[in-house]
Amino acid sequence: MGQFTYFCNIMPPLKTLLWLLLLLPLLFRYGNAQDFSGGLTGGLSTSQVSGDELAGFNKAGIFFGGFTSRSFSEKWSAMMQLSFIMKGSKKPTRVDKGDYEFYRLSLWYIDIPVLIHYKAYFKEYKAFSGEAGFSFGTLVFSEEEDQSGNLPGRPPFKRFDLSLAGGIHYHISDNLNIYMRMLNSILPIRGNLSYAYQRITGGQYNTALLFGAEYFF
Numbered sequence: 001m002g003q004f005t006y007f008c009n010i011m012p013p014l015k016t017l018l019w020l021l022l023l024l025p026l027l028f029r030y031g032n033a034q035d036f037s038g039g040l041t042g043g044l045s046t047s048q049v050s051g052d053e054l055a056g057f058n059k060a061g062i063f064f065g066g067f068t069s070r071s072f073s074e075k076w077s078a079m080m081q082l083s084f085i086m087k088g089s090k091k092p093t094r095v096d097k098g099d100y101e102f103y104r105l106s107l108w109y110i111d112i113p114v115l116i117h118y119k120a121y122f123k124e125y126k127a128f129s130g131e132a133g134f135s136f137g138t139l140v141f142s143e144e145e146d147q148s149g150n151l152p153g154r155p156p157f158k159r160f161d162l163s164l165a166g167g168i169h170y171h172i173s174d175n176l177n178i179y180m181r182m183l184n185s186i187l188p189i190r191g192n193l194s195y196a197y198q199r200i201t202g203g204q205y206n207t208a209l210l211f212g213a214e215y216f217f
Contacts, residue, residue, distance in 0.1 A: 043212025061086025
């Protein structure tokens with residue numbers, strides 16, 4: 001029943017996201033502004049939570065969504081995305097070294113990155129572009145567990161997450177890019193904890209690396 005309840009809680013925002021993604025192709029197909037474009041994006045995420053005394057991007061996940069882009073010049077453009085992304089933290093067991101402790105934190109967000117892009121030129125070939133901006137996230141699901149099971153009674157996570165965003169894109173063709181992006185919270189996603197295993201002095205912060213692709217309609 002617990003898992004069923006979780007999925008019931010996250011289905012409304014996911015259904016809203018899917019409807020918006022279905023509308024994106026229609027908006028850009030019949031739009032009149034030639035400076036605007038849009039498409040779909042998705043890929044893999046790997047993340048950690050700063051302040052949990054764990055090191056490494058051990059929590060793997062996925063992300064997917066849609067985007068709209070507007071060009072201001074040949075080099076400058078702005079992009080806004082709407083995406084579902086998995087973040088969190090994980091400590092796997094290491095039985096070979098006698099370490100049986102396990103910890104996993106799963107955080108699912110609907111993110112809205114707002115980014116400025118700058119295209120770089122190499123021998124008249126527009127292969128790369130850089131990006132920088134902010135990402136605004138809304139938490140739709142959270143789960144925390146260790147080797148004994150779920151961890152109830154922990155302080156709740158904040159509903160909203162504000163992150164700095166930056167990355168680099170490689171342009172394969174006019175319609176397809178691949179990219180790497182880093183997201184880092186600038187406001188804590190949860191305050192201090194007093195547990196020995198989670199002894200924190202300044203709160204917890206999301207850090208995520210995204211490896212994705214963009215397809216332009």
